[in-house]
Amino acid sequence: AQSVTQPDIHITVSEGASLELRCNYSYGATPYLFWYVQSPGQGLQLLLKYFSGDTLVQGIKGFEAEFKRSQSSFNLRKPSVHWSDAAEYFCAVEGGGSTLGRLYFGRGTQLTVWP
């Protein structure tokens, strides 16, 4: 069965610093991978996704993520964090095929940005 691990529950960075949020997945084949962001009191917004092809994917708000098959990882990065990036970030995996549409989420990483 698919599973997603986000090892960092809470990360604090200073505004302008770089950011990397970790995500590891467990799945037998290459899954579809997603990063979502949830701001306080809001729903989930899709940041970026990986299906196939170039393993470095660009998303909205200056975020990027790199798929590394050998490490079963899909880490999210941003070179310079803004105060408005403070939110909860969820990594998710979808298996495709018969499980198309079923998203399995990590427990989330809460990002705090210091001014």
Place this chain on the structure above:
Amino acid sequence: SAVISQKPSRDICQRGTSLTIQCQVDSQVTMMFWYRQQPGQSLTLIATANQGSEATYESGFVIDKFPISRPNLTFSTLTVSNMSPEDSSIYLCSVTTGSGETQYFGPGTRLLVL
């Protein structure tokens, strides 16, 4: 993408009552889903809402507790029945469009059961 709205946006309910949550999409979508996000937790898939047939429930969720309807390609409802304080959560509707790989989420319904 798709524009998704949910009603109500939040509610406070008494235990033993039921609440029906509506999910409306601005365009026809391929698939619709319902998720639960318990306080401080991640999202868990409750069920896939199938148009014109019974929903497909994930392990741990049953139709008697969470009846779901999907009468057409743009609308679905989730009912939380016989509520208890443990049902206090955010309930989110999501949809896929086109070939179905990407999922978009509604704003959620914040439910507090007293």
